[in-house]
Amino acid sequence: MVNGTEVETRARNLAELVEDMRLGDVRVATALNGKFVPMSARCSTALSSGDRIEVLSARQGG
16 A cells, blocks of 8 residues: 555565656655655565555645
8 A cells, every 4th residue: 555545566675666656766755554764775675465655755835
């Protein structure tokens, strides 16, 4: 589940998922099952069935 939506993916880790979402060049924050995952740890953060993933980008405005 990504951002509350069921998603099918072949990504094995969080970095691959971000790339599959075409966000590889965008600065985003990621969380896995409610815990922040820094960019440096995405490659080593394996995904499993049932994981809850959040991918958030910064917003500007007031």
